[in-house]
Amino acid sequence: MLIELKDVNKTYNNGQPLHVLKGINLDIDRGEFVSIMGASGSGKSTLLNILGILDNYDTGEYYIDGKLIKNLSEKQAADYRNRMIGFIFQSYNLIGFKTAVENVELPLFYQGVARKKRHQMAMEYLDRLGLADWATHYPNEMSGGQKQRVAIARALITRPQIVLADEPTGALDSKTSVEIMELLQQLNREEQMTIIVVTHESGVANATNKIVHIKDGIIGQIEDNREHQASAFGTTTIMK
C-alpha cells in the first residue's frame, strides 16, 4: 500500500472544539486514481491537508510507502512534501511575478538542483503539457486551463509518488475541466501516477477510478468506478 490511514482523528480547537475527522481508515494503492467526494464541511479538505503533510493529525497513524508521517520537524515535512507529493490547487497558486518556466522550476530549486538542469527539466515538462511556447509568459497572461497545466507541470517535476489535486477544475469552465481531467487520467494510465482528487463535483469524481465518499468526518461508501458510470448525470460530461 502506498497510503495507509489508520483511525486518523483531527480536532480544531478554535474556541469551540470542532471534531473534523472522526477516525478515518483509508488505503490507497500505487497507481490508483481516487477521488474524495463530500459536501463542504465534510472534512475532505482537512483530509487532503493531512495527506499532503500540510497539517498535523491528533491521533491515529498515517503511512506513506511504509513511512510513518507523524510529528515531523518542519524541515522534514518540507522535504517530504517536496519529494513525495505534488500539489494541484483550485486557484492554481502560481507565483505571479515568476514566468511559467520559473514556477515549474521552483520545487527543484528547493531540492538544490543545479540551475541549468532544473531549467532544462522544467522546459521538458512544459513541452509535454504543450506549453513550451508559453514558458516565458507570466501567469496573468495565460488562460485558466494553461495556468492549471503549468501547475500540473510544477506538481510533476519532482516525480512525486502522489499527486494531490484540490478541486483542480473548480475555477475552470466545463470544456477546460474535461481537458484537465483527461490529462490526469492519461497521467494515471500511462505513467501509473497515483492521483488523489478532492472534489464536490460528481462529474469530476466520475472521471476517477475510485470514489471515496466522506460525510461528517467519516468515510462512507467507497465506490469502484472503473466503468465511469458513477452518477446519472456524470457519464458524458463534467457537470458544473
Add this chain to the structure above:
Amino acid sequence: MRFDVDSFREIADSLVRNKSRSLLTGFGVFWGIFMLLFLMGGGQGLKQLIFSNFEGFATNTGILISSQTTLPYKGFKEGRYWRLNYMDVERLKQMMPELETVTPVINTGGREAIFGTNTSSVSVRGIYADYDRIEEPRIKYGRYINETDILQERKVCVIGKRIYNELFPDGGDPCGEFIQVGPVFYQIVGVDFSSGNISIGGRADQTVFVPLPLAQKIYNRGANVDLICTAAKSGIRMSEQEPRMREILSRQHLFDPKDKQALVIINTEQMFALVDNLFRGVNFLIWLVGLGTILAGVIGVSNIMMVTVKERTTEIGIRRAIGATPRDILSQIILESIALTLVAGSFGIVFSVQLLRLLETIVKMNPDNPAASFQIGFWTAIIAALLLTALGVVAGLAPASRAMSIKPVDAMRDE
C-alpha cells in the same frame, strides 16, 4: 540554505517590483549613513583646521605675562604695574627643575621692513636660541638664531613667511641679504615657514626674529622682558606648575599670589584640552545624530519588510507547500532586507565620499587654509558597510520570523 544566481535575481526582482517603495525606504538608510560619514569627515577636517592653528607649538607651554595688579598687597594699592625681568628667568630656571625651557621674549611691533623697493609691516621679536623649544620653526632657507648670534650680538635675523613673500616676491634663497628695520640693517640668516596662528605679540609669519641681547640694546629695553615662555619636561603637567610659578614671582614682585590678573599665565595645555573637549562633544553629537538617523532608516526597512511579508503570505505559503523549509524563507527575507539596506547604504557611502572630496577641494582652493583631510578612511567605509549588513539582518529578523510562522495551508485559505 540553497543559494545560487536565481536567489540574487529574485531579491533584485522583488526590490525592483516595488520601485518607489524600495526607494523611499532606502532613502532613510541612505541619509543616515550619509549624515554619519559626512559629519565624521567634516568634523575631522574642522578639527585639523583648528589644530593647525597650534602648529609648531609645544603642547605643555606656559606663557607668563605681567599685568596690572587687582588686589592690594603688603601696603601697595591695587592697579600697580610691574614688569618681568631677566632675574625672573634665572629664578624660575633654578627653583623649578620641572621646567625644561625658560626663555624670555621682547617684542616691538608696528615696524616696517625694507628690502630694495619692497616693504612689509613687521614686528621685531628678540629671542634666545632655545625659543625654538616653545614655537617650533619650519626653516625653509638657512638656519635659526643660534648661540653664537646671541653671544656676539650679531645683527642677523630670521624672517617669517609673509615677510619673505612681500620682500622677495621673486622667491629664491634670501640668506645673506640685508633688510632694513627702522634704522638698523639685519642680515637674513633664515626663513621660517611655520604658519601657526597662535600669536605671542604678533604672528610668526610677520615677525623678524633677532638675538635678544641685540634687541634689548637697540630698543632700549633695559632689564625688563615682555614675556617669559616656559615648557615643562615631558610627563609634567603645566597646570600643576602654575601655583609655584605664581608664588616665586609674587614673592619677588610683591603682588598677591592669589591675584590671577597680576600675572597672566597662558597655558597651551588647557587650550588644547578645551579644543579637544569641544571636539569630543561634537563627535558625540555626530554619532548620536548619525546613528539615530540610520536607526530610524533601519526601522523603516523593518517596517516595510513586515508589509511585504504580509502581502506575500500566499506566495510564501505556496513555497512552503512545494518544499521550502522555514530556513529557506528566513534566508530569503533576511537577504532581501540586507540587500535593501546595503544598496541604499552604499549609495550613502559613495555620496558622502564624493561630497567630502568636493569640500576638501574647496578648502584647498584658498592657499591660506592649512592642509586638512576631510575624507573618511577606507576602513571606516568598510566598517560602515559591515555595520549596514548587520543592521540589515537586524531589520529582517522580525519580518522573517513572521514569514516563518506562515503555514502552507495559509496559501489556500487566503484565496
